[in-house]
Amino acid sequence: MCVVDEWVERVDGRDRVLGVVTRREAIREGWLHRIAVTVCRDDRRRILVHRRSEQVSRFPGLYEVEVGGAAHVGESYEQAAARELAEEMGIRAQPRLLFTFVNRSGLSPHWLAVHEAVVPEPDAVVPDPGEVAWHGWLTEPELGSALSEWHFTPDSREAFSRYLAFRRRGE
Template structure:
């Protein structure tokens, strides 16, 4: 299926479902929807970092320290977190990501980079001790970076603004 045709739940400011529409329509109309962010670490504690392909609908070519994506219509955040992590990392049999917190992302940058305006964002964490084979259509570069190196790269690389917002909240959450 074309990603723009995937059906998403449209939600209100309290994260209650108020309708459904294809992803492309949700983005074009800047309707609020749901997304998951999964921080994947290897057993050594390094963080999976990747660069999104230039064909992505949202924030193409940007770096991200999370795997994840939109929550499909009728799908739970937990199910979406596991599905998206396994898809983007190219693994199966991943343990269920641990839910950490939820926040409403409303970034100035969202519309300028093909985003859908705002989205409820649930942040998770998982340890992946499986060999990763990221989806070529989603990710064009990846590495597990020590947290210190990730911190150094924050000012150097162009990051997804929603991932950066989730990462800053994650650091404050700890």
């Protein structure tokens, strides 16, 4: 599979734009850039989990709790989250931004914006087979077991832990 590089905004520790670089450069140099992810829930409060395709360049075959990717140049976190949901899962929704933090797990440090979306028709999710090998809806106890037994991307555990803490605070 041919990997096409993305243009992203290099940002500082306060999430201010410093310039435009390729995502490959940002990863190689350890420069902060922006990633937007969404935790999807259905009306029964189950959480969407998926396994990445073996063909993707980053973390092939690993599971994820969130759906997302890099924010393109000039794109807000919310725009990036909505675009990634549509591209990867066929979900048309406007995710709600919950919080951002500098995530140092994964390939390189990045600002991670965590969103939430309620998916009213979980059976209508149509993943891109080039991106997603499997998907399913898990209850929180099921997901807790999966997080200790399955191989997840480096972002998944920290992002989901912070997501649960955010929800518990009732924000």
